[in-house]
Amino acid sequence: MERFARILPLLLLLAGAAPAAAQLRSVDLYAPRGFGYVIGDTLTLTAEVALDAPFVLDPASLPQPRALDYWLDLRQARLADHGVRDGVHRYTLDLVYQTFYAPLEPRRMTIPAVSLFAIDGERRVPVEVPAWSFLMSPLREIVATGPGPAMVLRPDISPGPIPIAALLRNLAAALGVALLAFLALAWQMGWGPFGRRRARPFTRAARAIPATLRAPAGDPGSPASGYGSALRMLHRAFDATDGRGVFAEDLPGFFERHMAFRSAELEIRRLFDASRRAFFGADPAGAQRDLPPADLVALARRLRAVERGTL
16 A cells, blocks of 8 residues: 555656647658758758647747857748648648858758647647758868869859840841831821822821911912912812812712711811802902911811821
């Protein structure tokens, strides 16, 4: 009986430790190669943790990126929760380290263990990711290990040429397309030499009428009259557009053949009325009152816009 009393506390301690041990299934550490690292290299350790449900890893116990030593930094800590399956809660913890140690000879370094905690309400169980060691190498040897001088650093690699043939071809193609687009726009708008082609009589008239109106004033029926010449220019533009002489009584047929000009029908009839009054009614002053020179210029520009298809 006395012997059982001495063993009883030990049995109680083991009974309490068994459930705690069962709460942590495993911690498996996966590491990269253990050699060949130099100053500035990064390496990633992966720990797979298995816990008995309903225990979960305490997020507050995860390590924070920081300097762990004068030669080692923890750059990143990533935790992936894979959920519960068959009563086991599984996690993957990736720890990214960077080393700044510059050894003079190959030297083994150790990354310290990481202490975590698993929790279930008020219960708290420690989880430790084990330490891991690796071999660091010097950038160059200090003492020669064979005949001849110590290893000499190679010079920097000369910058190689960047292939730009494809870029130049693409640039030339893009410039060609842009040039063709500009020429098409100039042709459509009648810019530069394109404004002189026969297909754009109203464009030529609109360009010439402002200068013509600045000619000495006189009888609108006289060739010397700037106003009369401007009227004739617009009438010649109507003739060239329709391919025949266009008079006031021909306007309904003109509008049927050239539907775009219907938008300016009132102004066109006003032009023909003013022309009849100037050339056949012997009333040049009344013609200019009906269609002042400024309105004549505006009409020419509107007919040019209709001809270009921009109105």
